[in-house]
Amino acid sequence: xxxxxxxxxxxxxxxxxxxxxxxxxxxxxxxxxxxxxxxxxxxxxxxxxxxxxxxxxxxxxxxxxxxxxxxxxxxxxxxxxxxxxxxxxxxxxxxxxxxxxxxxxxxx
Amino acid sequence: xxxxxxxxxxxxxxxxxxxxxxxxxxxxxxxxxxxxxxxxxxxxxxxxxxxxxxxxxxxxxxxxxxxxxxxxxxxxxxxxxxxxxxxxxxxxxxxxxxxxxxxxxxxxxxxxxxxxxxx
Numbered sequence: 001x002x003x004x005x006x007x008x009x010x011x012x013x014x015x016x017x018x019x020x021x022x023x024x025x026x027x028x029x030x031x032x033x034x035x036x037x038x039x040x041x042x043x044x045x046x047x048x049x050x051x052x053x054x055x056x057x058x059x060x061x062x063x064x065x066x067x068x069x070x071x072x073x074x075x076x077x078x079x080x081x082x083x084x085x086x087x088x089x090x091x092x093x094x095x096x097x098x099x100x101x102x103x104x105x106x107x108x
Numbered sequence: 109x110x111x112x113x114x115x116x117x118x119x120x121x122x123x124x125x126x127x128x129x130x131x132x133x134x135x136x137x138x139x140x141x142x143x144x145x146x147x148x149x150x151x152x153x154x155x156x157x158x159x160x161x162x163x164x165x166x167x168x169x170x171x172x173x174x175x176x177x178x179x180x181x182x183x184x185x186x187x188x189x190x191x192x193x194x195x196x197x198x199x200x201x202x203x204x205x206x207x208x209x210x211x212x213x214x215x216x217x218x219x220x221x222x223x224x225x226x227x
Contacts, residue, residue, distance in 0.1 A: 043219075047213055097155040
């Protein structure tokens with residue numbers, strides 16, 4: 001099983017600042033089969049990024065994904081008020097599919 | 109417009125059973141892999157199960173070890189519906205259960221249905 005470890009656990013930033021979220025895998029994620037999701041309280045997760053770096057339909061270009069192998073990053077270039085939420089990474093290279101434990105981006 | 113709507117959640121005693129449903133519209137259900145993902149209160153996400161589109165020899169099924177032998181995923185393409193039969197429920201199965209399209213990245217999600225297992 002691929003274990004995904006996200007860091008930091010909580011990121012305290014102000015609107016307009018840049019957010020950098022990390023997702024580290026316990027073994028290489030083949031074909032960069034890694035996705036990122038955003039979840040707000042009381043809502044279902046929303047797909048942001050798939051294939052490590054491809055934005056899903058309708059996702060603003062301030063969200064970008066990068067990385068390969070075992071180290072992946074989600075960057076939000078300039079935080080908007082609606083971006084404060086919990087973010088999860090997920091790998092789909094192997095079964096079981098696994099998620100990271102999440103990073104909360106909160107308003108400083 | 110794509111819509112996934114779960115139903116069937118509720119309060120059940122340990123050892124009991126519950127069947128969740130997910131009604132899908134706005135996408136080609138018959139050609140879609142479908143998944144169930146759960147989220148315990150205040151916790152992260154756990155992939156529970158997925159099912160492939162129906163083929164000549166049936167569907168490919170996947171279950172997390174935590175539910176294998178207790179949960180059964182199924183689909184009815186005519187009704188555009190996904191199901192999760194949950195038996196021998198445990199306190200640790202308490203969670204919001206989401207249905208989602210796909211078995212790689214999950215592009216569409218329902219709003220979730222809460223299952224509470226408690227005596």
